Amino acid sequence: MIESAKATRVAAVLTAAAAVAVALGLRALLSGDVTSTGALExxxxxxxYASAVxxxxxxxxxxxxxxxxxxxxxxxxxAVELAQLTPVPRTLSGQSILLRLIFGNAFDWTDVCWYPVGIVPLVLAxxxxxxxxxxxGDQET
Known part of the structure; x- marks a missing residue:
């Protein structure tokens, strides 16, 4: 069980790193700016982001x-998206690019729909x- 948990954690770190790298890479390649606001980016x-979460x-x-x-x-x-209906995420986002990438700064219904797109494939995998x-035939715990 300990080895399994360790392997799962390593896989989780690699998955999160890959998600962040692909997201930032796409933004850099498509616009040259990680803060780009293009639709694809x-x-x-x-x-x-949802995959990394x-x-x-x-x-x-x-x-x-x-x-x-x-x-x-x-x-x-x-919850983070709904929090964007308040000024808190915008205030945090103004402090650093990292906080902006984590908390965003404006509510968007489109984001609400895109989160499952990042989560469902990982759930299935x-x-x-x-x-x-x-x-x-084995039971999972």
Missing amino acids: QNSGTAL YAAVVFLRPAARPLTAGAWALGWCW HHALRRTRTGP
Whole structure:
């Protein structure tokens, strides 16, 4: 179990790093600016942000079932998006580029729809990996 948790955490870190790298890479390639607001940059960044959040949930709770981790990740993403209806994220975002990438600065219904796009594929992949690791007839814990 300890080895499994360690491997899961390593995979979560690699997944989060890949999501962030792809998001920033797309922005740099498409516009030359990581703060670009183009539609492709914004939507892909939103989905990849959600992927990184999913990876963070799995890192913190490696034994979490994929649907549970997905629900927590989606809940976090939607909570951050709803918080953007207040001035708090905008204030935090003004302090650094990192905080802007984490908290954003303006509510957008489009983002609400793009979060599942980043989470669902990881839930499915996580479920498939757990099923492969435990075997089809074994019970998951």
